[in-house]
Amino acid sequence: MIQFLYQDERVALDSAEADLTVLDWLRLHRHRPGTKEGCGSGDCGACTVVTVSVKQDDSGQPVLHHESINSCITFVGALHGKQLLSVESLAQGETLHPVQQAMVEEHGSQCGFCTPGFIMSMYALYQQDEPVNQLRVKIDQALGGNLCRCTGYRPIKAAASKALDYREAQVGSKDAQSGLSDSVNHSDALISRLQILSATVADANGFLQPKTLDTLSGLFKSNPQARLLGGGTDLALEVTQQMKTLTQIIHVSHVPEMRLIEVHADHLVLGAAVTLSECLTLMSDRLPAVRELLLRFGSDQVRNQATIGGNIGSASPIGDLPPLLMALDATLTLRCGDTSRTVPINDYFTGYRQTVLQEGEFVLQVTIPLPAHDSLIAVHKISKRTEDDISSVCMAIHLPQNNGVTQGARVAFGGMAAKPVRAVNTEQALEGSRFDQVTVHAAQAALATELHPIDDARASAGYRLQVAINLLQRVLLGAGK
Ligand SMILES: Cc1cc2nc3c(=O)[nH]c(=O)nc-3n(C[C@H](O)[C@H](O)[C@H](O)COP(=O)(O)OP(=O)(O)OC[C@H]3O[C@@H](n4cnc5c(N)ncnc54)[C@H](O)[C@@H]3O)c2cc1C
Ligand code: FES
Numbered sequence: 036m037i038q039f040l041y042q043d044e045r046v047a048l049d050s051a052e053a054d055l056t057v058l059d060w061l062r063l064h065r066h067r068p069g070t071k072e073g074c075g076s077g078d079c080g081a082c083t084v085v086t087v088s089v090k091q092d093d094s095g096q097p098v099l100h101h102e103s104i105n106s107c108i109t110f111v112g113a114l115h116g117k118q119l120l121s122v123e124s125l126a127q128g129e130t131l132h133p134v135q136q137a138m139v140e141e142h143g144s145q146c147g148f149c150t151p152g153f154i155m156s157m158y159a160l161y162q163q164d165e166p167v168n169q170l171r172v173k174i175d176q177a178l179g180g181n182l183c184r185c186t187g188y189r190p191i192k193a194a195a196s197k198a199l200d201y202r203e204a205q206v207g208s209k210d211a212q213s214g215l216s217d218s219v220n221h222s223d224a225l226i227s228r229l230q231i232l233s234a235t236v237a238d239a240n241g242f243l244q245p246k247t248l249d250t251l252s253g254l255f256k257s258n259p260q261a262r263l264l265g266g267g268t269d270l271a272l273e274v275t276q277q278m279k280t281l282t283q284i285i286h287v288s289h290v291p292e293m294r295l296i297e298v299h300a301d302h303l304v305l306g307a308a309v310t311l312s313e314c315l316t317l318m319s320d321r322l323p324a325v326r327e328l329l330l331r332f333g334s335d336q337v338r339n340q341a342t343i344g345g346n347i348g349s350a351s352p353i354g355d356l357p358p359l360l361m362a363l364d365a366t367l368t369l370r371c372g373d374t375s376r377t378v379p380i381n382d383y384f385t386g387y388r389q390t391v392l393q394e395g396e397f398v399l400q401v402t403i404p405l406p407a408h409d410s411l412i413a414v415h416k417i418s419k420r421t422e423d424d425i426s427s428v429c430m431a432i433h434l435p436q437n438n439g440v441t442q443g444a445r446v447a448f449g450g451m452a453a454k455p456v457r458a459v460n461t462e463q464a465l466e467g468s469r470f471d472q473v474t475v476h477a478a479q480a481a482l483a484t485e486l487h488p489i490d491d492a493r494a495s496a497g498y499r500l501q502v503a504i505n506l507l508q509r510v511l512l513g514a515g516k
């Protein structure tokens with residue numbers, strides 16, 4: 036049975052369809068129409084809600100963690116063990132929550148269609164356990180997944196800033212979340228309620244949520260036609276955009292090995308169900324170049340849901356993580372039944388959305404070698420919009436240095452072939468060289484002939500090739516300065 040809290044009320048579902056979205060549950064089953072449907076595809080943020088789950092802080096203590104998500108592309112089963120808050124959850128009687136009050140005072144709403152989504156994104160920011168001055172620089176990031184077509188963003192950003200003023204005034208110099216007086220239960224009692232719910236069996240009517248690796252791999256081996264679910268930010272679109280019905284879903288995120296995060300001196304091991312938001316926290320210090328890419332990946336709502344394994348599992352030619360993982364020589368641990376095998380990510384993609392995965396096999400973990408300090412790492416994503424857009428071209432370049440010359444060059448691309456690829460001739464042109472104009476020309480000449488980009492509505496093949504050639508120049512000449 037799927038169990039979660041909606042506000043303070045315990046909800047238990049055992050007969051809902053496996054592919055029922057949180058948006059439809061709220062609007063159609065609970066008649067809470069505050070949450071809006073704009074696009075149904077994770078792009079507009081009108082459907083943003085907040086989930087509260089129990090995580091551990093650095094000292095291992097359980098804490099409440101608030102995340103904004105797009106309810107239109109989240110299956111209701113994924114709420115198991117969490118608290119769901121919608122825009123109806125914030126005000127206490129006639130008293131607005133500070134984010135709502137700030138939105139009124141700053142005139143941040145006109146037609147109002149986008150407003151509940153913005154409010155919930157602001158609320159998620161407001162609830163983060165970080166000092167207010169750090170949250171202020173995250174306002175754009177927090178609102179990057181919400182579109183408004185009439186008010187304009189200036190008043191909305193001003194409202195977010197004012198809400199943080201209110202928070203600062205409330206907690207004074209302590210500047211810690213524990214001092215917040217929240218309209219929704221924020222307490223040890225909530226932590227223990229959620230812990231009790233999480234511990235219960237989470238399966239219901241075709242939505243299976245195994246809690247051990249053996250159960251997951253056994254289930255998928257015996258039901259290879261079932262669909263694996265990470266965050267659902269690709270899979271749910273099959274339901275909302277392609278109108279498919281998914282009757283058997285196996286959610287992988289309750290298995291500890293799938294959620295593993297191991298940090299070693301020279302490599303990271305990440306479970307396939309680690310989210311992009313978690314990657315962002317983890318990698319920003321260790322791989323600063325990667326931070327920029329991850330901040331360009333979807334929006335907060337998408338990153339809070341999307342998993343590293345889902346990005347690899349989708350095998351899209353324009354997925355953003357594969358080029359980076361290829362440039363870093365990452366390896367994948369694949370699992371089928373009780374057997375595991377290791378595959379370099381470079382050998383994983385075999386064609387357009389084709390991989391080496393066998394029937395009933397899935398991605399268990401990703402091992403990412405950390406580059407040496409003097410290695411050049413650069414990742415560039417070219418898309419039409421800066422925020423919340425899919426790549427036309429994504430380039431990841433890793434040039435380890437040995438006495439000023441490159442040894443072990445890796446150059447990988449998304450959008451430049453039917454699958455993510457390494458540009459091996461370009462790598463050879465860079466091998467043993469220094470960053471100068473001669474090297475740039477040699478690398479560009481190699482790249483011009485070795486890859487055959489995809490040609491689609493997002494960008495023409497010619498545009499993609501020219502962009503890739505230009506990116507090489509930008510990175511190499513920039514590094515040579
Ligand atoms: C608004 C929006 C913006 C986006 N922006 C970007 C972007 O900037 N860059 C980008 O690359 N992508 C983007 N995406 C696509 C998507 O978010 C990513 O591909 C994401 O990483 C998918 O992860 P997920 O956990 O949500 O996958 P899911 O949707 O859960 O799964 C995706 C596929 O992988 C399979 N799968 C899941 N887990 C595993 C596993 N462990 N082993 C094998 N197969 C598995 C599923 O069965 C499914 O076929 C965007 C999507 C949306 C809706
Ligand atoms: S309705 Fe647009 S993101 Fe959900």
Ligand code: FES
Binds near residue numbers: 145147186
């Ligand atoms: S207020 Fe109308 S879309 Fe934002």
